[in-house]
Amino acid sequence: MSIDTGGASTLRFKRVGIVGVGLIGGSFALALKTVKAAETVVGFGRSRSNLDVARKMGVIDQIAKGWDDIDGCDLILLAVPVGQLPEVMPVIGPRIGKDTVVTDAGSTKRDVVAYARAAFGRALPRFVPAHPIAGAEKSGAAAARPNLFAGKPVVITPIEETDPFAFKRVRATWQLTGARTVRMDVALHDMALAATSHLPHVLAFAMMNEIAERPQAEAMLSLTGGGFRDFTRIAASSPEMWRDICIANRDTLCTEIDAFSARLSRFRHWIATGDGAALEREFAAARTAREALNASLNAAARPRD
Amino acid sequence: MSIDTGGASTLRFKRVGIVGVGLIGGSFALALKTVKAAETVVGFGRSRSNLDVARKMGVIDQIAKGWDDIDGCDLILLAVPVGQLPEVMPVIGPRIGKDTVVTDAGSTKRDVVAYARAAFGRALPRFVPAHPIAGAEKSGAAAARPNLFAGKPVVITPIEETDPFAFKRVRATWQLTGARTVRMDVALHDMALAATSHLPHVLAFAMMNEIAERPQAEAMLSLTGGGFRDFTRIAASSPEMWRDICIANRDTLCTEIDAFSARLSRFRHWIATGDGAALEREFAAARTAREALNASLNAAARPRD
Numbered sequence: 001m002s003i004d005t006g007g008a009s010t011l012r013f014k015r016v017g018i019v020g021v022g023l024i025g026g027s028f029a030l031a032l033k034t035v036k037a038a039e040t041v042v043g044f045g046r047s048r049s050n051l052d053v054a055r056k057m058g059v060i061d062q063i064a065k066g067w068d069d070i071d072g073c074d075l076i077l078l079a080v081p082v083g084q085l086p087e088v089m090p091v092i093g094p095r096i097g098k099d100t101v102v103t104d105a106g107s108t109k110r111d112v113v114a115y116a117r118a119a120f121g122r123a124l125p126r127f128v129p130a131h132p133i134a135g136a137e138k139s140g141a142a143a144a145r146p147n148l149f150a151g152k153p154v155v156i157t158p159i160e161e162t163d164p165f166a167f168k169r170v171r172a173t174w175q176l177t178g179a180r181t182v183r184m185d186v187a188l189h190d191m192a193l194a195a196t197s198h199l200p201h202v203l204a205f206a207m208m209n210e211i212a213e214r215p216q217a218e219a220m221l222s223l224t225g226g227g228f229r230d231f232t233r234i235a236a237s238s239p240e241m242w243r244d245i246c247i248a249n250r251d252t253l254c255t256e257i258d259a260f261s262a263r264l265s266r267f268r269h270w271i272a273t274g275d276g277a278a279l280e281r282e283f284a285a286a287r288t289a290r291e292a293l294n295a296s297l298n299a300a301a302r303p304r305d
Numbered sequence: 306m307s308i309d310t311g312g313a314s315t316l317r318f319k320r321v322g323i324v325g326v327g328l329i330g331g332s333f334a335l336a337l338k339t340v341k342a343a344e345t346v347v348g349f350g351r352s353r354s355n356l357d358v359a360r361k362m363g364v365i366d367q368i369a370k371g372w373d374d375i376d377g378c379d380l381i382l383l384a385v386p387v388g389q390l391p392e393v394m395p396v397i398g399p400r401i402g403k404d405t406v407v408t409d410a411g412s413t414k415r416d417v418v419a420y421a422r423a424a425f426g427r428a429l430p431r432f433v434p435a436h437p438i439a440g441a442e443k444s445g446a447a448a449a450r451p452n453l454f455a456g457k458p459v460v461i462t463p464i465e466e467t468d469p470f471a472f473k474r475v476r477a478t479w480q481l482t483g484a485r486t487v488r489m490d491v492a493l494h495d496m497a498l499a500a501t502s503h504l505p506h507v508l509a510f511a512m513m514n515e516i517a518e519r520p521q522a523e524a525m526l527s528l529t530g531g532g533f534r535d536f537t538r539i540a541a542s543s544p545e546m547w548r549d550i551c552i553a554n555r556d557t558l559c560t561e562i563d564a565f566s567a568r569l570s571r572f573r574h575w576i577a578t579g580d581g582a583a584l585e586r587e588f589a590a591a592r593t594a595r596e597a598l599n600a601s602l603n604a605a606a607r608p609r610d
Binding site for chain 2: 133134135152153155182184188191192193195196197199200201202203204205206207208209210211212216217219220221222223224225227228229230231232233234235236237238239240242243244246247250253254257258259260261263264265267268271272274276279280282283284285286287289290291293294296297
């Protein structure tokens with residue numbers, strides 16, 4: 001893999017600030033340490049015990065004493081929950097050095113970009129929004145591992161203000177973690193995630209509740225097997241995290257719910273009228289698409305530029 | 306496991322007729338042969354090459370020359386697609402001996418019971434409808450294996466006409482295959498399957514098509530991972546089979562689609578209005594239900610009566 005570092009002779013940061021040392025922030029730090037791209041990693045966070053764990057594990061080298069420790073960082077990753085960014089960004093904004101690049105890990109981007117525009121001022125061009133799609137069921141620094149991003153997609157959504165050199169530098173940094181970077185518009189990112197992640201989660205949550213609330217729930221669930229188990233696996237995801245994601249991406253998600261509901265109504269009509277030809281045509285198209293996805297998912301498991 | 310054979314001193318059939326020697330019919334035959342409960346197995350079917358494979362594999366002992374070979378069978382399994390039953394049942398009905406029991410493997414039961422009432426006449430009490438929930442991606446006799454039903458649920462839905470001895474005998478036979486039998490009303494079976502199997506399939510098919518038909522489909526799908534892959538895995542199921550199931554269970558399935566759509570509308574309202582408390586409450590309830598299901602699915606993996 002050839003990495004364009006955006007003009008830097010080597011991609012090596014003197015001081016990396018990780019704001020929010022959880023699974024994502026911690027794994028980012030470990031990945032950069034593994035390839036010797038980070039000289040010193042400073043961890044920022046609200047939970048002292050989590051930061052202590054992170055330092056003992058070697059995820060970070062120093063625990064920040066306060067926001068002053070942002071000064072001197074030449075790379076900053078914002079990996080706190082998106083809901084905390086309106087509070088954190090205005091504090092960090094004025095401390096971003098003129099050669100410092102900043103990225104984030106938020107799973108929605110339109111809202112993050114809006115916060116950044118309000119908070120980062122002259123540093124805005126050096127903020128390169130990103131979304132690593134590498135969720136896992138565990139959380140906290142203790143769950144961090146250097147290969148979390150290996151082969152996983154990281155969407156990078158530069159905005160018109162973004163400095164091309166900052167974009168290349170941040171992209172190269174994510175690539176050093178082993179991730180497969182994908183450049184995308186903010187709006188397309190949020191739509192794609194609403195359709196392929198947020199909506200399936202909402203459907204799985206709704207499916208579980210629709211069954212669990214019935215008097216016959218136990219008998220109904222006693223008949224389920226692998227298909228239902230796979231379909232509803234994501235219904236065991238964090239309620240707090242998905243509440244925040246649904247609200248952060250609410251407009252786009254509602255558009256997706258409406259489109260899906262309209263399609264479901266068409267399916268219902270064909271079922272009610274016994275239109276076997278329409279159902280078979282639709283189901284066959286779905287199968288073709290799903291089989292093509294399998295093939296491309298297998299190909300994507302190999303890291304690429 | 307103690308098996309009540311319904312008065313028979315041993316559960317051993319002289320001549321078992323398998324009508325439709327596919328994955329289900331073939332595995333049923335192999336399972337009974339394994340426990341020496343079937344002296345001779347006769348296979349009925351439209352595809353000579355499939356029946357030849359079945360005989361070579363030892364799934365069946367004889368290939369039926371015609372419907373006359375139903376005479377003398379003391380156990381008959383109907384394992385053809387449900388859509389063929391209106392044609393097959395009237396032929397078999399008059400040939401069902403007075404000590405013969407008949408069962409089936411159809412994934413909807415109200416329609417099968419209606420066909421049987423129309424076709425079986427005085428033999429109706431000895432027909433015991435059943436639905437083994439043991440789908441697999443492969444089909445045909447070549448995919449048959451003796452342990453297909455081990456630990457899997459088989460729903461048995463006797464009707465008011467059903468002879469209690471025939472019920473016990475058929476239940477004991479399914480238990481000999483290693484299945485976990487569950488007795489259920491016809492209506493509850495069809496509702497439970499509509500909610501936990503048919504609707505999830507419809508949603509997964511609709512989800513794939515909603516994405517695949519967009520100009521941005523490739524970019525959208527490039528961001529998907531394990532969650533989406535699991536959620537949509539069932540969208541690769543047989544279009545023909547699911548067309549038939551949706552139409553066979555159409556009234557109940559439409560009722561389920563309506564209930565689900567109403568719930569999705571409530572979720573949409575909470576998302577649109579940013580009602581985080583309602584979303585978190587619903588998502589948390591779903592997670593609790595999903596985690597409980599995991600626990601009971603693990604327990605159900607052990608065969609029981």
